[in-house]
Amino acid sequence: MKYKLVALDVDGTLLNGNGVLTQKTINAVNKAYHSGVEVVISTGRSLQQTRPILDELEIEGILVSHNGATTIKTDSKDIIYEFSYDIQEVAEIIKYCRVHGIQFSVCTAFDFYVEQINEYQIELFEKFNLNPIIHKDLLTLTDKVMKFTVDDQERVDGWRDIKLKQLRKTSDGFFQDIIHPNAHKASALEQVLYKLKIDRSEIIAIGDFYNDLEMLEFAGLGIAMGNAPEDLKEKADVVTTSNNEDGVFHALEEYLF
Structure with a gap:
């Protein structure tokens, strides 16, 4: 062949x-x-x-x-x-994470966004060659989402129970990527x-x-x-x-x- x-x-x-x-x-x-x-x-x-x-x-x-x-x-x-989706499809998780201080990020086709950043993430992002853009309100983002990530370092939990109608979680753990089902x-x-x-x-x-x-x-x-x-x-x-x-x-x- x-x-x-x-x-x-x-x-x-x-x-x-x-x-x-x-x-x-x-x-x-x-x-x-x-x-x-x-x-x-x-x-x-x-x-x-x-x-x-x-x-x-x-x-x-x-x-x-x-x-x-x-x-x-x-x-x-x-x-x-x-294979993308609108930011509003993860609005409930974003609101929960904000209230409970859980880190999350958004990847569009070419950019990487966060609302806040800590020392652990600065080190992590440098390791993986990520240059985050700090956005004051990601729920106003108009670009399509390729990947939404939750990094629940403190194991706060609760967000994992939120149901997503059309999206797919890549794991059941405390670090999850949420992507289009296809x-x-x-x-x-x-x-x-x-x-x-x-x-x-x-x-x-x-x-x-x-x-x-x-x-x-x-x-x-x-x-x-x-x-x-x-x-x-x-x-x-x-x-x-x-x-x-x-x-x-x-x-x-x-x-x-």
């Missing part, structure tokens, strides 16, 4: 345990890119967070960001497709394939965690990293070595070149 597209997760996949791109990984991705294969970075990160990685890889193209909520052309910032990496890739006229059998997807599952199952060849949970490995077509053992390099060398 001649594969025409490679979809790559970032954290735990492209990046090793120290959050670094190894030279072997850079070389393998660059080799694929320059051979004419469409390289799609598919991540929970935003374009802003992913830009340093794209620059280090020396590639441009299509980015599936916010775990599939936004699909963007990285050079022009044109939005190819989005937003995941596979649904975004489906739109990319339609645009590029590529069949799903002609793509390789590589990932390491549960937010990669739909993508791995959707792809013609779904490859789990060696550091992935065991039940995710069982659902993949094949397993490569871990992110600390240049798993992406070994996968591309074996199945693409």
Whole structure:
């Protein structure tokens, strides 16, 4: 099978345990890119967070960001497709969080908003290359929401019991992303394939965690990293070595070149 597209997760996949791109990984991705294969970075990160990685890889193209909520052309910032919603759909949670001092944030296609920020978050945002915009009232935001996040550091709770009619929570924990029900990496890739006229059998997807599952199952060849949970490995077509053992390099060398 001649594969025409490679979809790559970032954290735990492209990046090793120290959050670094190894030279072997850079070389393998660059080799694929320059051979004419469409390289799609598919991540929970935003374009802003992913830009340093794209620059280090020396590639441009299509980015599936916010775990599939936004699909963007990285050079022009044109939005190819989005699974978004209006801020009013999480109004009840926002009001509850305000009253109880629970931190929350909003991602639009290109921006990251908070209403307040503490020392813990400053450190966290710097670590993940996030530049927050402080907004006095996010309920007046007119841009569409790609991802709404609650970070209940003090385990105040109560907000988790608030029912959401049309949205999906990505976990049951005290740190949750709230997204459009159809937003995941596979649904975004489906739109990319339609645009590029590529069949799903002609793509390789590589990932390491549960937010990669739909993508791995959707792809013609779904490859789990060696550091992935065991039940995710069982659902993949094949397993490569871990992110600390240049798993992406070994996968591309074996199945693409």
